[in-house]
C-alpha cells in the first residue's frame with residue numbers, strides 16, 4: 302500500500318502514515334499512536350511509558366525489563382509495518398513501512414560474534430543513523446581486531462599481567478564475553494553479568510560460568526594473576542579502573558568506534574583502544590545507502606550534516622534531520 306508519509310523531528314522523529322503517528326525512539330513521553338523502540342540502550346527508552354502500543358522486538362522488551370524499563374508491546378503491528386534486524390545489539394530492529402520508509406535505528410552491517418549484520422532494504426525514504434558518517438571513521442575488519450587483541454592478551458598473560466576489557470554493558474560486553482571466551486579466568490563486572498545472563502536466557506551461547514568481579518575479589522582470586530576482567534566503559538581516571546591499575550598492574554583496553562580518533566585513547570586514559578563497533582563505519586554507511594537505493598535520505602545522530610553532504614555529492618537527495626528541528630515543513634514530502 303502506498304500512503305502519504307510525513308517525517309518530522311518533534312519528539313525524536315515522528316512518522317505520519319495513513320493517519321497513524323509513530324514516534325521513533327522518542328526522547329520523552331509521547332502521545333503518538335505507536336512508539337517504536339529500536340533497542341534497549343537507555344538513551345532509546347526515554348519515551349517509554351506504561352500505556353502500551355510500543356513497537357519493539359520481544360528481546361528488546363526482555364532486555365529493557367532487566368534494566369528496569371517496562372515496555373508494553375502493542376498487540377498487533379499496523380498493516381505494512383515490519384521490524385528488520387538492525388544488527389546493533391541483541392533484539393535491535395529497524396522499522397520498515399511498506400516500501401515507503403525504512404528507519405534503521407542504530408545499526409551495524411558487519412557480522413560479529415553472535416550478531417548477524419543488518420541487510421539492505423529497498424525503500425523510497427531512508428532514515429539512516431549516521432553516528433560515524435565522517436570519511437575518516439573507517440574500521441578495520443573484525444577478524445583483524447580479534448587477532449590483535451588475542452595477541453595482546455597472549456603477550457600480557459605470558460608476563461602474568463591482568464587485562465581489563467571495556468565496552469558498554471549491554472551489547473559490547475557480551476560480544477567481548479563471546480569473542481574472548483577461550484581465555485581463563487575471565488571475571489565480569491555486575492552489570493555485565495546481568496546482561497550476559499539475560500543473553501543466555503534468550504539463547505545466546507555465552508559462557509555461563511564467568512564469575513563476577515565481586516565474587517573473585519572476595520575469594521582472593523584477583524591476587525592470582527593473570528586474569529581478564531570485562532567491565533562497562535570507564536575512563537582510566539575513574540577510581541575503579543585506577544585502583545585496578547595500581548593494585549594489580551592491570552592493562553586497560555577500550556572497544557569503541559570512536560577510537561579511530563587518535564585522541565580517544567588519551568581522552569579515555571586507557572592503554573589500548575580498538576575500533577570494534579556496534580555501528581557502521583563510513584564505508585558501511587555509504588554502502589547501505591546505495592543498496593537501499595532510496596529517493597530521499599534523512600541522516601540522524603553523530604555526523605548527520607557531514608554525512609548528508611557526502612550523500613548529496615554522490616547524487617542522493619539527502620539532508621540531516623535534527624531533533625528539535627523547528628522548520629518542520631522542511632521535512633514534509635510526498636511519494
Ligand SMILES: [Zn+2]
Nearest residue numbers: 340342389407
Ligand atoms: Zn545503541
